[in-house]
Amino acid sequence: xxxxxxxxxxxxxxxxxxxxxxxxxxxxxxxxxxxxxxxxxxxxxxxxxxxxxxxxxxxxxxxxxxxxxxxxxxxxxxxxxxxxxxxxxxxxxxxxxxxxxxxxxxxxxxxxxxxxxxxxxxxxxxxxxxxxxxxxxxxxxxxxxxxxxxxxxxxxxxxxxxxxxxxxxxxxxxxxxxxxxxxxxxxxxxxxxxxxxxxxxxxxxxxxxxxxxxxxxxxxxxxxxxxxxxxxxxxxxxxxxxxxxxxxxxxxxxxxxxxxxxxxxxxxxxxxxxxxxxxxxxxxxxxxxxxxxxxxxxxxxxxxxxxxxxxxxxxxxxxxxxxxxxxxxxxxxxxxxxxxxxxxxxxxxxxxxxxxxxxxxxxxxxxxxxxxxxxxxxxxxxxxxxxxxxxxxxxxxxxxxxxxxxxxxxxxxxxxxxxxxxxxxxxxxxxxxxxxxxxxxxxxxxxxxxxxxxxxxxxxxxxxxxxxxxxxxxxxxxxxxxxxxxxxxxxx
Numbered sequence: 001x002x003x004x005x006x007x008x009x010x011x012x013x014x015x016x017x018x019x020x021x022x023x024x025x026x027x028x029x030x031x032x033x034x035x036x037x038x039x040x041x042x043x044x045x046x047x048x049x050x051x052x053x054x055x056x057x058x059x060x061x062x063x064x065x066x067x068x069x070x071x072x073x074x075x076x077x078x079x080x081x082x083x084x085x086x087x088x089x090x091x092x093x094x095x096x097x098x099x100x101x102x103x104x105x106x107x108x109x110x111x112x113x114x115x116x117x118x119x120x121x122x123x124x125x126x127x128x129x130x131x132x133x134x135x136x137x138x139x140x141x142x143x144x145x146x147x148x149x150x151x152x153x154x155x156x157x158x159x160x161x162x163x164x165x166x167x168x169x170x171x172x173x174x175x176x177x178x179x180x181x182x183x184x185x186x187x188x189x190x191x192x193x194x195x196x197x198x199x200x201x202x203x204x205x206x207x208x209x210x211x212x213x214x215x216x217x218x219x220x221x222x223x224x225x226x227x228x229x230x231x232x233x234x235x236x237x238x239x240x241x242x243x244x245x246x247x248x249x250x251x252x253x254x255x256x257x258x259x260x261x262x263x264x265x266x267x268x269x270x271x272x273x274x275x276x277x278x279x280x281x282x283x284x285x286x287x288x289x290x291x292x293x294x295x296x297x298x299x300x301x302x303x304x305x306x307x308x309x310x311x312x313x314x315x316x317x318x319x320x321x322x323x324x325x326x327x328x329x330x331x332x333x334x335x336x337x338x339x340x341x342x343x344x345x346x347x348x349x350x351x352x353x354x355x356x357x358x359x360x361x362x363x364x365x366x367x368x369x370x371x372x373x374x375x376x377x378x379x380x381x382x383x384x385x386x387x388x389x390x391x392x393x394x395x396x397x398x399x400x401x402x403x404x405x406x407x408x409x410x411x412x413x414x415x416x417x418x419x420x421x422x423x424x425x426x427x428x429x430x431x432x433x434x435x436x437x438x439x440x441x442x443x444x445x446x447x448x449x450x451x452x453x454x455x456x457x458x459x460x461x462x463x464x465x466x467x468x469x470x471x472x473x474x475x476x477x478x479x480x481x482x483x484x485x486x487x488x489x490x491x492x
Contacts, residue, residue, distance in 0.1 A: 003068060004151050004183035005031035005054065010063035012049050012206075014419045021419060023049040025206035026063075026228075033068065033150070036174065036184040038193045041203035042451040043423025044412075047187045050203070051155055054185070071100075073144035073152040073182065075173070077159055077422065077449060078371050079136040082143065083128040090115065090124040093143045100147055114146045117179060118172060130296030132321025134165035138172050145176045152177050154186040156422065159448035160370055162477040163192065165320040170196045189451050204230045231256070283310040284343075285440040285471030286331045291340035293326055300326045304340070306489060310439065313466040314473040315482050318491030324475035325370070327491070328442045331473070332367040333357035345439060362391055366438035370445050372429035376418040380409055380428050383417055387432045403431040406461045408454060422449045430458055434465050441465060443474040447481060459484040 012024040024046045031037050041047045052058035053065055055074060076082050083092050094111035098104055115121045120142055123135060131139065137157055144152055154173065158166035174196035177184045186193055194200050194214050201211040202219075209230035210219040223229045231245070246257045284307050291304040301323040308314050308331070316324050329335040330342050333349050342349045345364055352360060361367065374383055384400045404413055407427040412420065417428060426449050433441055443462070447455040459480050466472045466486065474481055482488055 002033065003030050003066070004033045004035065005029065005068070005185060006064075006066040007050075007053075008064045010050075010053065010065060011061045012046070012053065012058060013061040021415065023206060024053075024060075024063075027203065027207050029201070029208055031151075031183050031185055033183055034177075034181055036177065036196055036198045037186070038197040038200045039185065039187045039203060040189065040191075040193075040200065041187075043427075043449075043454050044421045045203045046206040047203055048155065048421050051153055051185075051187060054151075054153055068150055071147055071149035071151075073147070073149040075137075075140050075144045075152065075154040075157045077156040079133075079140040080128070080371075082140060083136060085127065085129050088124065089120075089126050089128065089131075089139050092128065092139065093146050096143060096147045111142075111146055114142050118142050118176060127296060130298060133325075134161055134169060134320040137161065137169050141169065141173050141176050145180055145182065148180045149182055152182050152184045154184065154188075156188055156190075156449050157186070158188065158190055158193070160445040161320045162318070166190065166192060167195070189449070202232070284308065285310045285345060286473075287341075287343045288327065288330065288337075289341045289343075291327075291330060291337040291342060293323070293330065293335060293337050295326070301330075301337075301491075304491075306331075308440070308471050308473050309487075310471045311466055311469045312471065312486040313462050313484065314471075315485035315488045316473065316475045316491065317477055317482060317488060319477075322491040324491055325444050328367070328444050328473070328475050331440070332361060332365055332442055334367070364439040366433035366436050366441045368429050368433045368441075368443040368446060370448065372422075372425040374417040374425060374428060376416070379414050379416050380404070380420070381413045383428055384432050384435045387436050391436050393436060399435055399437070400431075403435045403461065406434075406457070406464065407431050408457055423451065423454060426450060427454065427458065430461065434461060434470075437470075439471060441470055441472045443472075443476075445476055445478075446474055447476065447478045452480065455480045 007027060007029040010024050010027045014021045014023060027046065027050065039047055049058060053060055054067055055072065090108060090111050093114060094107040097107035097110055112124065115124055120138060123139060128136060158169050161169060170193060197214055199211060199213055201208050203209065207228065207230065208222050210221055210232055212219045219232065221229050248255050286308040288304050288306040291301055293301045304327060316327060318324055326335055330337055331344065344360060347360065349357065378386060381400060381404065385395065388396065404410055407430060409427055409431060412424060417425065420428065426446065430443065430446055433443065447458055450458060455478060462472045462474065463484055
């Protein structure tokens, strides 16, 4: 075998309620040694399942999979899952070498050389808990290539990072694999990932549907061994081919013609009008006044001021490491300020002990972190229903159904959450937060792992929740959310 990855006619089925779910349907893919391949695709298209198969975590239902080389490097969506908080950055990078049989001293020396080569030596003695999102992801890159694997797999490594930091991580990743000669398979929704790619492919419905090379004007539609071809969604909609397509052979090519379809105009009364009404009502769901928070000897927030009006959608933006997540956690009562005051619903959180803070969140605050922690034994609808029951709310299928439909989760409502893609899990977590009818909804990077279509759906759901009178606040650098917000607050 000469290819770094050789996948042929791969099928993966998951057993679910009501029948099997096909995540991959005859996918074929070849990655050459040293090639940098970026894989795009909408949520639920099979990208995560493909990575799980290549990692050996998922058994194929049919097909052939070959992975060349003795070692794999893996970069997670959330570096906190792979960086051990109790040891230093240096020892985290050395850990894979040590577990692979190297003596500890030799592993630490090699880790030091890798950090130095990647210009990360100044982080060696830091604890992972003191790193910004971008720093943690760069350390994750170093840990993934320290043992010089033949293949590096990366799963949405920049989903929660701002554009500048994401580009820095991509550049570091490209330099890292080049230094070892490793092939790279990078899964991402971010079109910016193509800046380091030799080739880009798109997966839809469990198959490779398109491919192109950076700088190439047109995408090449991939026809598989059975003759299947998948039209790109933007092309299909632009052509009006929403109901059917007529195919004809012309000049040794195939011409596809769709039927024109009218697109309804968007409505709404505008951000300024909504915000003006919210502020005029003088109902502030939360306030932060002169908040200062230091963690691990580093000042995260200093003099932070914020008012979150009820009935409006607020986005907190800023570079990675600017304190967005910490600000949200302080409003949820999960991080206490060193100085300053945080109020939720007119209550000063400084006067509440741990149990009282939990009672306050249960009564009126819904918090969605960057990691979607779901009960793996439940299905999608049960996950949302249980959240209501825990808060003492009556069973209300209408409310649950409303948010599942708003977030395009109807088709998976009976599916166990353990079988969901990363983007589907994120939308379930959002549905859970909205369905409990809290006065204040806080969401940290809620579109980090969503394709653009589902990011727009989630954005519309947050706007709809605000229209009901809920104070909605998201920490995000996503332009889809920022453009939909009634007010945008920037942290520097």
